[in-house]
Amino acid sequence: IGHAKSILLNYGLAQKYNGEFHMRFDDTNPTKEKTEFVESIKEDIKWLGADWKEHLYFASDYFDVMYECALKLIKKGKAFVCDLTADEIREYRGTLTEPGKNSPCRDRSVEENLELFERMKNGEFADGEKVLRAKIDMASPNINMRDP
Structure with missing residues:
Protein backbone atom coordinates (compact mmCIF):
# COMPACT_ATOMS: atom_id res chain seq x y z
CA ILE A 1 0.00 0.00 0.00
CA GLY A 2 2.89 2.36 0.76
CA HIS A 3 4.30 2.07 -2.75
CA ALA A 4 0.85 2.62 -4.29
CA LYS A 5 0.42 5.77 -2.20
CA SER A 6 3.81 7.11 -3.27
CA ILE A 7 3.18 6.30 -6.93
CA LEU A 8 -0.20 8.02 -6.94
CA LEU A 9 1.13 11.02 -5.02
CA ASN A 10 3.99 11.51 -7.48
CA TYR A 11 1.77 10.87 -10.49
CA GLY A 12 -0.74 13.41 -9.18
CA LEU A 13 1.97 16.01 -8.61
CA ALA A 14 3.31 15.49 -12.13
CA GLN A 15 -0.18 16.05 -13.54
CA LYS A 16 -0.91 19.06 -11.34
CA TYR A 17 2.31 20.85 -12.28
CA ASN A 18 2.46 19.75 -15.94
CA GLY A 19 5.42 17.52 -15.20
CA GLU A 20 6.36 14.05 -16.35
CA PHE A 21 5.88 10.91 -14.33
CA HIS A 22 8.92 8.62 -14.39
CA MET A 23 8.73 4.99 -13.31
CA ARG A 24 11.98 3.33 -12.21
CA PHE A 25 12.46 -0.26 -11.13
CA ASP A 26 15.25 -0.80 -8.63
CA ASP A 27 16.48 -4.02 -10.20
CA THR A 28 19.93 -3.91 -8.64
CA ASN A 29 20.34 -7.66 -9.09
CA PRO A 30 18.79 -8.25 -12.54
CA THR A 31 20.02 -11.85 -12.81
CA LYS A 32 17.73 -12.78 -9.92
CA GLU A 33 14.78 -10.58 -10.92
CA LYS A 34 11.93 -12.19 -12.80
CA THR A 35 10.30 -10.32 -15.66
CA GLU A 36 6.91 -11.70 -14.66
CA PHE A 37 7.09 -9.62 -11.47
CA VAL A 38 7.93 -6.48 -13.43
CA GLU A 39 5.02 -7.07 -15.79
CA SER A 40 2.67 -7.70 -12.87
CA ILE A 41 3.75 -4.50 -11.12
CA LYS A 42 3.37 -2.51 -14.34
CA GLU A 43 -0.17 -3.85 -14.74
CA ASP A 44 -1.01 -2.95 -11.14
CA ILE A 45 0.29 0.59 -11.57
CA LYS A 46 -1.73 1.05 -14.75
CA TRP A 47 -4.78 -0.30 -12.89
CA LEU A 48 -4.23 2.44 -10.30
CA GLY A 49 -4.42 4.96 -13.15
CA ALA A 50 -0.80 6.07 -13.37
CA ASP A 51 0.86 6.32 -16.78
CA TRP A 52 4.59 6.75 -17.22
CA LYS A 53 4.30 6.91 -21.04
CA GLU A 54 7.85 6.55 -22.41
CA HIS A 55 9.47 7.18 -19.02
CA LEU A 56 10.07 3.62 -17.81
CA TYR A 57 13.56 2.99 -16.43
CA PHE A 58 15.53 0.26 -14.70
CA ALA A 59 18.42 0.85 -12.30
CA SER A 60 20.40 -1.85 -14.11
CA ASP A 61 20.38 0.34 -17.24
CA TYR A 62 22.81 2.64 -15.43
CA PHE A 63 25.25 0.10 -13.96
CA ASP A 64 28.05 1.12 -16.33
CA VAL A 65 27.62 4.80 -15.48
CA MET A 66 27.50 4.06 -11.74
CA TYR A 67 30.61 1.88 -12.04
CA GLU A 68 32.52 4.65 -13.84
CA CYS A 69 31.43 7.17 -11.19
CA ALA A 70 32.64 4.81 -8.45
CA LEU A 71 36.02 4.48 -10.20
CA LYS A 72 36.33 8.28 -10.38
CA LEU A 73 35.61 8.60 -6.66
CA ILE A 74 38.21 5.95 -5.82
CA LYS A 75 40.83 7.56 -8.10
Missing part, protein backbone atom coordinates in the same frame (compact mmCIF):
# COMPACT_ATOMS: atom_id res chain seq x y z
CA LYS A 76 40.21 10.96 -6.46
CA GLY A 77 40.63 9.40 -3.01
CA LYS A 78 36.98 10.08 -2.14
CA ALA A 79 35.86 6.45 -1.78
CA PHE A 80 37.34 3.28 -0.33
CA VAL A 81 36.63 -0.43 -0.12
CA CYS A 82 35.74 -1.40 3.44
CA ASP A 83 35.84 -4.83 5.12
CA LEU A 84 33.78 -3.91 8.20
CA THR A 85 30.48 -5.68 8.76
CA ALA A 86 27.26 -3.65 8.78
CA ASP A 87 27.23 -3.82 12.60
CA GLU A 88 30.84 -2.65 12.81
CA ILE A 89 30.14 0.22 10.42
CA ARG A 90 27.24 1.25 12.67
CA GLU A 91 29.52 1.16 15.74
CA TYR A 92 32.25 3.16 13.99
CA ARG A 93 29.72 5.88 13.03
CA GLY A 94 29.48 7.01 16.65
CA THR A 95 26.31 8.44 18.16
CA LEU A 96 24.21 11.54 17.68
CA THR A 97 26.35 13.27 20.33
CA GLU A 98 29.75 11.60 19.76
CA PRO A 99 31.75 11.63 16.52
CA GLY A 100 32.58 8.41 14.77
CA LYS A 101 36.00 6.94 14.10
CA ASN A 102 37.61 6.07 10.79
CA SER A 103 37.41 2.55 9.44
CA PRO A 104 40.78 0.77 9.50
CA CYS A 105 40.28 0.40 5.72
CA ARG A 106 39.82 4.13 5.07
CA ASP A 107 43.48 4.85 4.37
CA ARG A 108 44.10 2.11 1.82
CA SER A 109 45.93 3.31 -1.26
CA VAL A 110 44.03 4.24 -4.40
CA GLU A 111 45.70 1.31 -6.16
CA GLU A 112 44.61 -1.20 -3.52
CA ASN A 113 41.05 0.16 -3.54
CA LEU A 114 40.91 -0.07 -7.34
CA GLU A 115 42.14 -3.66 -7.25
CA LEU A 116 39.66 -4.65 -4.52
CA PHE A 117 36.80 -2.90 -6.30
CA GLU A 118 37.58 -4.76 -9.53
CA ARG A 119 37.57 -8.02 -7.58
CA MET A 120 34.22 -7.05 -6.05
CA LYS A 121 32.86 -6.46 -9.55
CA ASN A 122 34.14 -9.88 -10.60
CA GLY A 123 32.25 -11.54 -7.74
CA GLU A 124 35.32 -12.71 -5.83
CA PHE A 125 33.80 -11.81 -2.44
CA ALA A 126 30.59 -12.87 -0.73
CA ASP A 127 27.74 -10.33 -0.75
CA GLY A 128 28.44 -7.70 1.90
CA GLU A 129 31.95 -8.97 2.62
CA LYS A 130 33.32 -5.73 1.17
CA VAL A 131 31.49 -2.49 0.44
CA LEU A 132 32.40 0.75 -1.30
CA ARG A 133 32.08 3.71 1.05
CA ALA A 134 32.39 7.45 0.46
CA LYS A 135 34.97 9.40 2.44
CA ILE A 136 32.99 12.24 3.95
CA ASP A 137 33.29 13.31 7.60
CA MET A 138 33.14 10.98 10.58
CA ALA A 139 32.31 13.96 12.82
CA SER A 140 29.43 15.24 10.69
CA PRO A 141 26.43 16.27 12.79
CA ASN A 142 24.35 14.22 10.34
CA ILE A 143 25.22 10.67 11.41
CA ASN A 144 24.07 9.36 8.00
CA MET A 145 26.86 11.31 6.29
CA ARG A 146 29.64 9.63 8.26
CA ASP A 147 31.32 7.67 5.48
CA PRO A 148 28.16 6.12 4.03
Whole structure:
Protein backbone atom coordinates (compact mmCIF):
# COMPACT_ATOMS: atom_id res chain seq x y z
CA ILE A 1 0.00 0.00 0.00
CA GLY A 2 2.89 2.36 0.76
CA HIS A 3 4.30 2.07 -2.75
CA ALA A 4 0.85 2.62 -4.29
CA LYS A 5 0.42 5.77 -2.20
CA SER A 6 3.81 7.11 -3.27
CA ILE A 7 3.18 6.30 -6.93
CA LEU A 8 -0.20 8.02 -6.94
CA LEU A 9 1.13 11.02 -5.02
CA ASN A 10 3.99 11.51 -7.48
CA TYR A 11 1.77 10.87 -10.49
CA GLY A 12 -0.74 13.41 -9.18
CA LEU A 13 1.97 16.01 -8.61
CA ALA A 14 3.31 15.49 -12.13
CA GLN A 15 -0.18 16.05 -13.54
CA LYS A 16 -0.91 19.06 -11.34
CA TYR A 17 2.31 20.85 -12.28
CA ASN A 18 2.46 19.75 -15.94
CA GLY A 19 5.42 17.52 -15.20
CA GLU A 20 6.36 14.05 -16.35
CA PHE A 21 5.88 10.91 -14.33
CA HIS A 22 8.92 8.62 -14.39
CA MET A 23 8.73 4.99 -13.31
CA ARG A 24 11.98 3.33 -12.21
CA PHE A 25 12.46 -0.26 -11.13
CA ASP A 26 15.25 -0.80 -8.63
CA ASP A 27 16.48 -4.02 -10.20
CA THR A 28 19.93 -3.91 -8.64
CA ASN A 29 20.34 -7.66 -9.09
CA PRO A 30 18.79 -8.25 -12.54
CA THR A 31 20.02 -11.85 -12.81
CA LYS A 32 17.73 -12.78 -9.92
CA GLU A 33 14.78 -10.58 -10.92
CA LYS A 34 11.93 -12.19 -12.80
CA THR A 35 10.30 -10.32 -15.66
CA GLU A 36 6.91 -11.70 -14.66
CA PHE A 37 7.09 -9.62 -11.47
CA VAL A 38 7.93 -6.48 -13.43
CA GLU A 39 5.02 -7.07 -15.79
CA SER A 40 2.67 -7.70 -12.87
CA ILE A 41 3.75 -4.50 -11.12
CA LYS A 42 3.37 -2.51 -14.34
CA GLU A 43 -0.17 -3.85 -14.74
CA ASP A 44 -1.01 -2.95 -11.14
CA ILE A 45 0.29 0.59 -11.57
CA LYS A 46 -1.73 1.05 -14.75
CA TRP A 47 -4.78 -0.30 -12.89
CA LEU A 48 -4.23 2.44 -10.30
CA GLY A 49 -4.42 4.96 -13.15
CA ALA A 50 -0.80 6.07 -13.37
CA ASP A 51 0.86 6.32 -16.78
CA TRP A 52 4.59 6.75 -17.22
CA LYS A 53 4.30 6.91 -21.04
CA GLU A 54 7.85 6.55 -22.41
CA HIS A 55 9.47 7.18 -19.02
CA LEU A 56 10.07 3.62 -17.81
CA TYR A 57 13.56 2.99 -16.43
CA PHE A 58 15.53 0.26 -14.70
CA ALA A 59 18.42 0.85 -12.30
CA SER A 60 20.40 -1.85 -14.11
CA ASP A 61 20.38 0.34 -17.24
CA TYR A 62 22.81 2.64 -15.43
CA PHE A 63 25.25 0.10 -13.96
CA ASP A 64 28.05 1.12 -16.33
CA VAL A 65 27.62 4.80 -15.48
CA MET A 66 27.50 4.06 -11.74
CA TYR A 67 30.61 1.88 -12.04
CA GLU A 68 32.52 4.65 -13.84
CA CYS A 69 31.43 7.17 -11.19
CA ALA A 70 32.64 4.81 -8.45
CA LEU A 71 36.02 4.48 -10.20
CA LYS A 72 36.33 8.28 -10.38
CA LEU A 73 35.61 8.60 -6.66
CA ILE A 74 38.21 5.95 -5.82
CA LYS A 75 40.83 7.56 -8.10
CA LYS A 76 40.21 10.96 -6.46
CA GLY A 77 40.63 9.40 -3.01
CA LYS A 78 36.98 10.08 -2.14
CA ALA A 79 35.86 6.45 -1.78
CA PHE A 80 37.34 3.28 -0.33
CA VAL A 81 36.63 -0.43 -0.12
CA CYS A 82 35.74 -1.40 3.44
CA ASP A 83 35.84 -4.83 5.12
CA LEU A 84 33.78 -3.91 8.20
CA THR A 85 30.48 -5.68 8.76
CA ALA A 86 27.26 -3.65 8.78
CA ASP A 87 27.23 -3.82 12.60
CA GLU A 88 30.84 -2.65 12.81
CA ILE A 89 30.14 0.22 10.42
CA ARG A 90 27.24 1.25 12.67
CA GLU A 91 29.52 1.16 15.74
CA TYR A 92 32.25 3.16 13.99
CA ARG A 93 29.72 5.88 13.03
CA GLY A 94 29.48 7.01 16.65
CA THR A 95 26.31 8.44 18.16
CA LEU A 96 24.21 11.54 17.68
CA THR A 97 26.35 13.27 20.33
CA GLU A 98 29.75 11.60 19.76
CA PRO A 99 31.75 11.63 16.52
CA GLY A 100 32.58 8.41 14.77
CA LYS A 101 36.00 6.94 14.10
CA ASN A 102 37.61 6.07 10.79
CA SER A 103 37.41 2.55 9.44
CA PRO A 104 40.78 0.77 9.50
CA CYS A 105 40.28 0.40 5.72
CA ARG A 106 39.82 4.13 5.07
CA ASP A 107 43.48 4.85 4.37
CA ARG A 108 44.10 2.11 1.82
CA SER A 109 45.93 3.31 -1.26
CA VAL A 110 44.03 4.24 -4.40
CA GLU A 111 45.70 1.31 -6.16
CA GLU A 112 44.61 -1.20 -3.52
CA ASN A 113 41.05 0.16 -3.54
CA LEU A 114 40.91 -0.07 -7.34
CA GLU A 115 42.14 -3.66 -7.25
CA LEU A 116 39.66 -4.65 -4.52
CA PHE A 117 36.80 -2.90 -6.30
CA GLU A 118 37.58 -4.76 -9.53
CA ARG A 119 37.57 -8.02 -7.58
CA MET A 120 34.22 -7.05 -6.05
CA LYS A 121 32.86 -6.46 -9.55
CA ASN A 122 34.14 -9.88 -10.60
CA GLY A 123 32.25 -11.54 -7.74
CA GLU A 124 35.32 -12.71 -5.83
CA PHE A 125 33.80 -11.81 -2.44
CA ALA A 126 30.59 -12.87 -0.73
CA ASP A 127 27.74 -10.33 -0.75
CA GLY A 128 28.44 -7.70 1.90
CA GLU A 129 31.95 -8.97 2.62
CA LYS A 130 33.32 -5.73 1.17
CA VAL A 131 31.49 -2.49 0.44
CA LEU A 132 32.40 0.75 -1.30
CA ARG A 133 32.08 3.71 1.05
CA ALA A 134 32.39 7.45 0.46
CA LYS A 135 34.97 9.40 2.44
CA ILE A 136 32.99 12.24 3.95
CA ASP A 137 33.29 13.31 7.60
CA MET A 138 33.14 10.98 10.58
CA ALA A 139 32.31 13.96 12.82
CA SER A 140 29.43 15.24 10.69
CA PRO A 141 26.43 16.27 12.79
CA ASN A 142 24.35 14.22 10.34
CA ILE A 143 25.22 10.67 11.41
CA ASN A 144 24.07 9.36 8.00
CA MET A 145 26.86 11.31 6.29
CA ARG A 146 29.64 9.63 8.26
CA ASP A 147 31.32 7.67 5.48
CA PRO A 148 28.16 6.12 4.03
